[in-house]
Amino acid sequence: MSHIFLPRVLEAVIEPVGGIADGAHPMRAVVKGAAFNDGSWDGIRAQKVADLFDSMALEWKERENEGCSMVMDAFDRIQFTTGRALEVGCGTGEVLEILKGYFDEAVGIDISHEMLRNSNYPEADQINCDGARLPFPSESFDAVVIVNSLLFPAEVDRILKVGGTCFFVSTKGDGTPIYLSPYDVRKALGLKYQAFTAASGNGIWTALHKSA
Numbered sequence: 001m002s003h004i005f006l007p008r009v010l011e012a013v014i015e016p017v018g019g020i021a022d023g024a025h026p027m028r029a030v031v032k033g034a035a036f037n038d039g040s041w042d043g044i045r046a047q048k049v050a051d052l053f054d055s056m057a058l059e060w061k062e063r064e065n066e067g068c069s070m071v072m073d074a075f076d077r078i079q080f081t082t083g084r085a086l087e088v089g090c091g092t093g094e095v096l097e098i099l100k101g102y103f104d105e106a107v108g109i110d111i112s113h114e115m116l117r118n119s120n121y122p123e124a125d126q127i128n129c130d131g132a133r134l135p136f137p138s139e140s141f142d143a144v145v146i147v148n149s150l151l152f153p154a155e156v157d158r159i160l161k162v163g164g165t166c167f168f169v170s171t172k173g174d175g176t177p178i179y180l181s182p183y184d185v186r187k188a189l190g191l192k193y194q195a196f197t198a199a200s201g202n203g204i205w206t207a208l209h210k211s212a
Ligand SMILES: C[S@@+](CC[C@H](N)C(=O)[O-])C[C@H]1O[C@@H](n2cnc3c(N)ncnc32)[C@H](O)[C@@H]1O
Pocket: 049, 050, 053, 054, 065, 067, 088, 089, 090, 091, 092, 095, 109, 110, 111, 112, 115, 129, 130, 131, 132, 146, 147, 148, 149, 150, 178
């Protein structure tokens, strides 16, 4: 399966932030460890990440979520099945609210209880759990959306239907603390996924279609 790079449509709206080298931010090792299943994601690490985001939830809910326009840019340009979507790491819910306009059903999960408690979209279906152990049956979603959060490829692959799509968005491109390059996203999910990547606003998205 190929990896196709599409031209930018959504222009950058503010001055782009500089890139962060992998070694220069502690979350980068966490992200890579999760994506390539090196055994570093355990109960202790999960609790530390949950505590970190619990402590940021009040501030998070006031932020403008740049992921919304980038997700819509991807949805406008990529064909996908509109049945049931899961957002992994939904934070305070702004992207989850966008999903309801595109899918028949949208569910969010987050490891941080405080993020969900401070949701800007409290009426959504949201579950406090770890993306590394999703409480859903195999092949039960048509789409998985991840914005600035961790990719656990085995779980994404397990719950996605064949023909489904994973959308992975980094709102500040390689300046995003929780960042995986488009090449690493595809490598982590495997070659049965056909990938499309585009720069979008100040960030970048990759959409990956699962084939049999
Ligand atoms: C940088 S924030 C992004 C939140 C939201 N997607 C947004 O764009 O505003 C990362 C989110 O991922 C969540 N998260 C981190 N690790 C997770 C995991 N293993 N399972 C589920 N959620 C996780 C955090 O609690 C946090 O809400």
